[in-house]
Amino acid sequence: MKLQRMNQYILLLYLFSRISKYQTICDELQNQMNQIKQQQQHFLNILRQYQERLVELTNKNESKTHLIIELLNKEEQLQLQIRQMQITIDRLTEENNQLKSDMLPYGSISEVKQLVEQFKQIHAELSQ
DSSP states (O other): OHHHHHHHHHHHHHHHHHHHHHHHHHHHHHHHHHHHHHHHHEEEEEEEEHHHHHHEEEEETTOOHHHHHHHHHHHHHHHHHHHHHHHHHHHHHHHHHHHHHGGGGOHEEEHHHHHHHHHHHHHHHOOO
């Protein structure tokens, strides 16, 4: 009986470590995705400003070709950065989905939480 409890304790300890690692990775991925989305929005705002300025220059019929070329180059750079960010978001999403599928054998979140509670209870019993 004691061996069975010990085996349960070891299994729950392993599951708890996997869950903790999964949660940490999920949190890190979410933070990275949020940062990328903020940067992406920032770059989109800059791009929008450059485009508005370009329209303004065109409407005023100004002959500042060098500024237009600079704005177009900036736009191209920003679009490249946005594409790179989207690739990163896609990769992070894929990793997140993989982590979720890795957790499927352990059941639903509520089942995992129940296992964690069992782990805590067994740990408390064994600590006494």
